[in-house]
Amino acid sequence: MKKILLPLLAFICFSCTGNERVTLGDERFGEYLPLLQNRRVALLSNQSGIVGDEVHNWCLAGGSEVTPESAGVPFGHPSDPSQPVTYGPHLVDVLIEKGINVTAIFTPEHGFRGDADAGEGVDSSVDSRTGVPLLSLYGRGKEDALASDMALFDVLVVDIQDVGLRYYTYYVTMLKMMKLCASYGKDVVVLDRPNPNGFYVDGPLLDMKYKSGIGALPIAMVHGMTLGELALMINGERWLGDGLECNLTVIPCLGYRHGMHCTLVKAPSPNLKDMRSIYLYSSTCFFEGTEVTAGRGTDYPFELYGHPDMEDRGFSFTPRSIPGAKNPRYKDQKCYGVDLRDKTLEDIWREQIDLRYLADALDHMPSDSSFFMKRNHFELQVGVSYVRQMLLDRVPVAEIEAKWEPDVATFKAQRRPYLLYPE
Secondary structure (H helix, E strand, O other): OEEEOOHHHHHHHHOOOOOOEOEOHHHOHHHHHHHHOOOEEEEEEOOOOEOOEOOOOOOEHHHOOOOHHHHOOOOOOOOOOOOOOOEOOEHHHHHHHOOOEEEEEEEOOOOOOOOOOOOOOOOOEEOOOOOOEEEEOOOOOOOOOOHHHHOOOOEEEEEOOOOOEOOOOHHHHHHHHHHHHHHHOOEEEEEOOOOOOOOOOEEEEOOHHHOEOOEOOOOEEEOOOOHHHHHHHHHHOOOOOOOOOOEEEEEOOEOOOOOOOOOOOOOOOOOOOOHHHHHHHHHHHHHHHEOOEOOOOOOOOOOEEEEOOOOOOOEEEOOOOEOOEOOOOOOOOOEEEEEOOOOOHHHHHHHOOOOHHHHHHHHHOOOHHHOEOOOOHHHHHHOOOHHHHHHHOOOOHHHHHHHOHHHHHHHHHHHHHHOOOOO
8 A cells, every 4th residue: 555645746846947945755744744643653763854954955956056065075054064054853853842642763774863883783772852762773683673662653754864775774674664564554654855866777686695684675776766766666566575565655855856966964874974975885885895995984985995905006094983983994004095085076977886996996906815805795785796706807897887787777667657756
């Protein structure tokens, strides 16, 4: 069962041009508060679940606010990065103020405040401001909610900022909660948000033999969908399994188009610190499956790469223990490599997933055997078996990337019925 509220109005607003503001799903109170009244409500959210801010929006139309200057600085005021941002209230505060009975907050990877390391266990606790229980999905020995948690609520509201990559784990958490809600007869309401990588689709479909916590669905690596669209596809393609279908309502954004280049004003996770890192993430996150570091423990993770043995490279950096990267690879060791901070946004957007960084690093390591990790983390990320061997065989990158073009075409056709916004 699926519901999409006011799709006609949404498409009328999308035809607007210029800097008309995009209205996020969580701002459309008239559409979803009636679904929550007189019911026990749980949230799936984190630090990104704020409602409005000083600059009105997390995504301004036409990409006019994504500039070389703003893309490479820490998140903040998009039109003037030197100015502080006054954030709006968190959704939990707004709902309680409006008389909604919020009984639980489920928190994904990185925790409710978004400052825990990747994959780090986070203890359940209580939100000090509201007294609502924070139920961590990372830290209780498994990533699923417990059966006892499902007795706490009638409807789950999802409001979280995703970045649109198959190995970015927020959608995996949403998928698991959707399945539990379907099993226990709970409703799900997704308050949609723009996808900052929603302007393209790229990468192979996941071979489900590599299904994992960093890749749970047979979708393209860069799927180009919002969480609301993906939730509709999960239902429509029966990906919940066991014949389950979630009672799902999606509250779309107004004024959003997939071709936009969106500017976030708050980091969605601790190691995506600016817009350039979000755009490069689809290419440089592959280093997580190699012995080369993508710069965790620096001020610019995923915007550089290197290794202590790549001494022939002129650029160097030293990872250190910092919030969000307490024990980075090669901590306190000097690494040599490549700085990508000078790449133009237009080049990054045009190149999309770019395997040349991997090929370059491979050529500068002392031996091929010291490049990929012994375990199959790389395959879990890329989702197929052929990329590793083709790189080791020095197959031209363009030929490797061409191999997944049929997957892209197949996925674009498959996802089309679930898209809420013009491409």
